[in-house]
Amino acid sequence: xxxxxxxxxxxxxxxxxxxxxxxxxxxxxxxxxxxxxxxxxxxxxxxxxxxxxxxxxxxxxxxxxxxxxxxxxxxxxxxxxxxxxxxxxxxxxxxxxxxxxxxxxxxxxxxxxxxxxxxxxxxxxxxxxxxxxxxxxxxxxxxxxxxxxxxxxxxxxxxxxxxxxxxxxxxxxxxxxxxxxxxxxxxxxxxxxxxxxxxxxxxxxxxxxxxxxxxxxxxxxxxxxxxxxxxxxxxxxxxxxxxxxxxxxxxxxxxxxxxxxxxxxxxxxxxxxxxxxxxxxxxxxxxxxxxxxxxxxxxxxxxxxxxxxxxxxxxxxxxxxxxxxxxxxxxxxxxxxxxxxxxxxxxxxxxxxxxxxxxxxxxxxxxxxxxxxxxxxxxxxxxxxxxxxxxxxxxxxxxxxxxxxxxxxxxxxxxxxxxxxxxxxxxxxxxxxxxxxxxxx
Numbered sequence: 366x367x368x369x370x371x372x373x374x375x376x377x378x379x380x381x382x383x384x385x386x387x388x389x390x391x392x393x394x395x396x397x398x399x400x401x402x403x404x405x406x407x408x409x410x411x412x413x414x415x416x417x418x419x420x421x422x423x424x425x426x427x428x429x430x431x432x433x434x435x436x437x438x439x440x441x442x443x444x445x446x447x448x449x450x451x452x453x454x455x456x457x458x459x460x461x462x463x464x465x466x467x468x469x470x471x472x473x474x475x476x477x478x479x480x481x482x483x484x485x486x487x488x489x490x491x492x493x494x495x496x497x498x499x500x501x502x503x504x505x506x507x508x509x510x511x512x513x514x515x516x517x518x519x520x521x522x523x524x525x526x527x528x529x530x531x532x533x534x535x536x537x538x539x540x541x542x543x544x545x546x547x548x549x550x551x552x553x554x555x556x557x558x559x560x561x562x563x564x565x566x567x568x569x570x571x572x573x574x575x576x577x578x579x580x581x582x583x584x585x586x587x588x589x590x591x592x593x594x595x596x597x598x599x600x601x602x603x604x605x606x607x608x609x610x611x612x613x614x615x616x617x618x619x620x621x622x623x624x625x626x627x628x629x630x631x632x633x634x635x636x637x638x639x640x641x642x643x644x645x646x647x648x649x650x651x652x653x654x655x656x657x658x659x660x661x662x663x664x665x666x667x668x669x670x671x672x673x674x675x676x677x678x679x680x681x682x683x684x685x686x687x688x689x690x691x692x693x694x695x696x697x698x699x700x701x702x703x704x705x706x707x708x709x710x711x712x713x714x715x716x717x718x719x720x721x722x723x724x725x726x727x728x729x730x731x732x733x734x735x736x737x738x739x740x741x742x743x744x745x746x747x748x749x750x751x752x753x754x755x756x757x758x759x760x761x762x763x764x765x766x767x768x769x770x771x772x773x774x775x776x777x778x779x780x781x782x783x784x785x786x787x788x789x790x791x792x793x794x795x796x797x798x799x800x801x802x803x804x805x806x
Contacts, residue, residue: 386586389505389801392578393794396501399579406493413486420479423472425465432459460648467643467671470635478628484621492614495787498797502783504574506776509587511570515563517769522556524761529553548755552762586804594726594778594803597719597785605712605789612790613708619701626694633690636676636683645669708788715785722778729771736764779803 397403434457466472529549536546574582597605610616647667676683740760746752779800786792 386584386806387582388586388804388806389502390798392505392574392582392585393498393501393797395578395580396497400497400500400577402500403493403497406490410486410490413483416479416482416486417476418479420476423466423469423475427464429462430459431462433457454653456650456652458648458650460646462646463644464672465643466640468639468641470638471632471640474628474632474635478625478632481621481625481628485618485625488614488618488621492618495614495790495792498792498794499780499783499787501577502780502797502800504570504577505585506780507570508567508574508582508585510773510776511563511567512585512587513769513772515560515567517765518556518560518563521761521765522553522560524765525549525553525556525758528757528761545755549758552758586806588772588775588803589805591730592775592803594723594775594782596723597716597782602713602716605716605785606709608789608791609708609712610705613704613711613788614790616701616704616708617790619697619704623694623697623701626690626697630687630690630694633683633686636679636686639673639675641671641673643669644672708790711788712785715781715788718781719778719785722774722781725774726771726778729767729774732767733764733771736760736767740764 435455437454437456439453529546529552532545532549536543571582599605645668648665650664650666652662740757740763743752743757743760747757783792783796783800786796
């Protein structure tokens with residue numbers, strides 16, 4: 366009765382562990398709330414949304430209320446007989462002034478630039494969101510790969526330990542040489558050292574994931590055994606490259622930066638252009654007390670008119686700024702071209718990574734079956750005396766290495782699929798949900 370009960374308890378514990386495992390979407394939601402890089406990008410977008418309001422302000426009227434309230438005291442020498450006396454007076458005034466730009470090319474270009482700056486902020490934020498998806502998936506599968514490596518090393522260590530014990534028993538009864546024991550011991554010592562390195566690497570990978578979500582990730586849901594991965598659609602690399610050259614958010618931001626640079630040229634040239642403003646003022650001035658000449662009363666002046674200004678010479682500063690803006694436009698065009706080429710190259714690399722990864726996965730799956738058969742044959746051959754201990758150890762190592770490499774090939778293929786969509790500017794949370802569906806929940 367004990368074995369069925371024990372098996373039931375172990376199965377229940379395993380199911381409970383999987384039920385509590387954190388999947389990729391949950392990690393992504395934690396990253397949305399806690400990742401510092403994403404929070405910085407979100408704050409940058411919020412700041413960018415204020416740019417059009419600031420730019421429009423230069424086209425709207427400006428209204429100002431100014432005032433003064435003074436008291437004066439003057440000692441005056443009247444004549445030799447009367448002597449001197451103090452003359453005191455008061456005055457106060459206020460003025461309400463309005464200025465409405467009628468023609469100001471600089472302010473208009475600033476307004477056009479402010480709208481473009483908002484587009485840049487939105488593109489940069491969209492790119493940051495795509496980068497977060499890729500970073501989360503990379504960190505997630507890095508942890509899974511490190512776990513696979515450690516589990517593989519521990520399984521290999523267990524198998525080598527059994528082989529070492531078998532070699533010692535055979536040596537004691539005289540059916541094998543001491544060489545078999547030494548070879549098994551050497552393999553055991555090596556895999557023990559590799560196990561320590563694997564533990565350290567797993568800690569580093571978990572720390573990298575914790576940096577993104579700002580907390581311990583806990584147990585992660587692994588890929589389903591024998592999961593089937595799909596080829597990219599469309600299956601033509603040129604379609605992905607064309608999309609990357611047009612829709613990649615870094616390319617879009619660089620393209621908008623070229624338009625901003627053009628506005629900078631116009632803004633610099635506006636240093637030679639006149640400005641025209643409608644100005645109007647109204648106010649009140651009152652004086653009281655003794656003044657020289659004596660006066661008191663209230664005045665209410667009101668004015669309205671057109672104010673213009675024509676710049677004539679500014680020490681060649683305007684010409685210099687125009688040349689500077691033209692050079693900066695050339696720089697912006699070069700940056701745009703570089704961003705376009707970089708996006709295209711990223712799409713090519715990711716597409717090749719996916720297609721090559723799918724082929725590698727298929728090949729490694731066949732190699733796993735062959736390696737398992739080879740191990741079984743070597744174990745049988747060792748038992749009947751036609752194989753030696755080192756043959757079994759090599760076959761074991763080949764099988765575990767193949768399994769580990771197969772898992773890594775699957776992770777890399779999934780990640781390259783996400784990178785491909787990111788390069789093309791089409792990566793969304795739904796794509797991450799599709800990857801999440803491949804996990805063992």
